[in-house]
Amino acid sequence: MNKNAGLSWLISGLVFAFVLGIVFLCLWSFSVVFIVLGTILMLLSFVNGMILIGVYNKIVKHKNKINESLALIDIQLKLRFDLIPNLVETVKGFAKHEEKVLTEVIELRNQAINATNEEEIIEDANNILPKLKQTVLLAEDYPKLKADSLFLSLMQDLVDIEDRIVAARRIYDSNVTLYNSLIQIFPNNLISHAAGFKTAELIRIDTAEKILPKINFDGGKE
């Protein structure tokens, strides 16, 4: 069954009521009752039609906002992926014995940039994070790396990107919460159900923010 079948039935019902109202009005010469019934049917179907259009458009607008905010997360995650090769190269210069970790990070990063949709990108981003944390924390064992200006600059960029990922995730969460309440309240739930709108789910995006403060940009450990 078409997911918009319910909506089609709803619209058909309203159109039918409107036409029936016109028919009643045409029979005005038989009785005043026809005039009253016809007017009521026409008015009710018109008002309900307007409400239906208003609510439907509002739900669609909010759904589009969710997609837009998902795209915002996507942009920030791609920035994180772009940073990884430079970070790995810098770490490699100081920690040659950590080849295994660094190769794994690059492999996961390459897999992530080939992902085709937002869900995959988010999943890959979550998979890559433990290895990325491991790479960053290598600085604890290599003091020269920790003091390297390029490494510190990359760390600062990573902090900025993580801040923006958190911000984009908050926008997404707010939009999802708003959308879900919108489609669940009465009478919107009747329309959203008929139109096949389903509740959106909050996504889990891991961020490196929790480990990054441990790196002191002055070269020491906090």
Next chain:
Amino acid sequence: MISKEEYRSKVASLINESEIQAYESAKRKRKRILSIALPLEFAATVIYVLMALFLFSDNSIHPGSQFSLIFFALPIWLIPTTITIVLVSFNKYDWKAYKRKYIDGLLSMLFDGYKYTYDGKKFIDSSVFKESPYYTYYDHYYGEDLISVNIPNDDGTPSDTIFNLSDLVATAEEKDQDGHTKTVTVFDGLFGYIEFPFEFKCTLGINHKFLFDKKMEKLTLEDIAFNKGFKAITNNPVEALVILTPSMIQKLKTLKDKIGWFSIVLINNKLYMEVRHDLFELKRPKKEFNEEVFDKIYEDVSNILSIVEEIKTNNKIFKM
């Protein structure tokens, strides 16, 4: 900042008893004179009306004597009125003189540890106001109580970033449909700004009325209470939310509870702020020489410092 109790005890030591007595006795004298002047003015009005009725009646045998009303009016009406006006303005003078006398001492006590300057007669330059998003147009611009507080670095040393704020009033002359000119208030309240050594990556307006264009969009945050109490708009939601961290949102709500309605705009390299109340001013009937006056100064400084502290601790703003 020192506690209110400590502040009150220090204030008490700042003002000696004889000064309070002198103030109170001057106030009593004024009240006594006013208690005579006001009934006198009332009586004069009654006499004036009665005389007018007599002179304008048909039985009047003194044609042209109506003009003598003007000469009567001068002494019996104008003199008590002048006395009243002078006494009321003396009250105002007392308040200003008293404010000038104590404010420096009080501020140095309250701004302890902060680098600041205060000038009761100066105000924020009109060029700054004109550059701000609060400016539309004005014909008259004036203000008072300019305070410049240095925002300290993390280690407590003064930074180059200064929070300037002062009371401002901007009014404009407008013509209505009938061609009558009327004065419209463009701005009336506390106006502050900070110039940062960097550009913000977004424009963010909180409770700002005029900052609307097609590129700006309304921000809906995860905090329902914030969404109800504030209207936030921006041209870049991600950058705006980097600044509006959950802790910042919480602090903005707390600040609103403390100082009432306010508006903040972050644009280019400046932060502008508008608060709808005057600095170090009390409502006219409350202009008394008592602790309420000093409490008001305490509260105002405490509010200024909570804004300064918030800006200082919010590294998302300060270290962008």
